[in-house]
Amino acid sequence: MTTPLKLGIPKGSLQNATFALFKRSGWIINVNDRSYFPEIDDDTIECTICRAQEMSRYVENGTLDAGLTGKDWIAENSSDVHVVEDLIYSKVSARPARWVLAVPYDSPIKSLDDLSGKKIATELVAFTKRYFEERDISVKVEFSWGATEAKVVSGLADAVVEVTETGSTIRAHGLRIIHELMRTNTQLITNRRAWENPPKREKIEQIALLLKGALLGEKMVGIKMNVPHDKLEQVVTLLPSLNAPTVASLYQSDWFSVETVVGTGVVRDLIPVLLKNGAEGIIEYPLNKVI
Template structure:
């Protein structure tokens, strides 16, 4: 049977998060230490561990069929590669930063200035769209040091917590784009692998829906049941079961995690008691 070839980052946080989502999809990987290639024991999947910056070319050439990769890397190097699923982890931004001591008055700050970056295409396209002319210095490595050694006036790099900028006396001044891990597909993928890809994507979607949702159980007085049900934004409609205590019911529903506190407080105000909130491992729609 043909195997779907997937590339993931060789090391780092994206590597760990990628392996975790595959594990949550029920895929067991026979992975020895320092292996560059491994196979799943219970799913037709072969895993390639690659440098993040090399993955777009492997996708373009059809060496791998799919990849879990940062959206920022695809924007920089992955023209023509389709994204079929945003995965919700490894979120960051690609941003311009300058020394803390400099006063920032807007993008005109960068007019005729030197910018150090590992994302020359992204920076050039962004500045061109804003009619800003800058000199781009390509650096593969610790971009943050460039202003401190006089190599550049500012930098463009990925920003997550901002701690690296802080340590290097820099401040974020412009966000070029927001990024997260995505599932990307080679333009050369074989049609015979589509069924395997569909099954993998279905599993990933079920895991992501579970991660983004919470299962809620609560007790409600019957005379307030209609109002409580109207507050719950659940799936189709909540499950309502009578309790042993007369005049009370148990209500079961699902909430999006971002709606959680707002909805819970509203439920309490309207008489809900004994509210229990549980994580959801997977949710199949």
């Protein structure tokens, strides 16, 4: 690669989660609190920190070759970028966030049609306007600089369009959700010129592969156990795996070592069942990446 890949890292709530994801993927990123140009232990990459809301514009116009931002901000800016990979991670949980319409608990508004002629506060202005225009509902959409939930509580707006993962913050502000406008997650994007450049495309594909592998590894664990010959078949039938479990005979013994990979939400229920069916010496271990 003649010039380094210019990679955008989202500033704000996703920044630390992104650094952690890259670390699990094999890259160490270090940043000074006052710097917008983090150091990365890869001479073929140059990092720049910018707001997720602006990332797709900088990628589209070539200021950055690639970057990580939300599907929501790509839609908001109507950016013409190539989406390389969906990366579902956040500062709270490994689930997509939701942009929802919320009103006060005691509001008479029950549906989108009830908002005709009303005022909506949101940071996602362009997308929200298009959403209601497509449904032929006339609303006034105002930009909110922050504390959006407070706008409707204080009577400055009739409803808000706000992002949430669990809905708990919205409920804590005395609001109720009446509609979901979109689901969003972090995406690795690139501009089309960089994607058509073979060395840069290869680097972007490497990043996508390892980030995705790190996210999958976070959702899975490895388990290993010893199983006697007469219990082997019934234990193996209990084991989910990517292909098939690894089975190896133990030295000078009629016992076998059995190893596989399972989801983190499965293993807690699986281990007691394996013990009841003859497995012994069960070891659970974390996975860095699953490719």
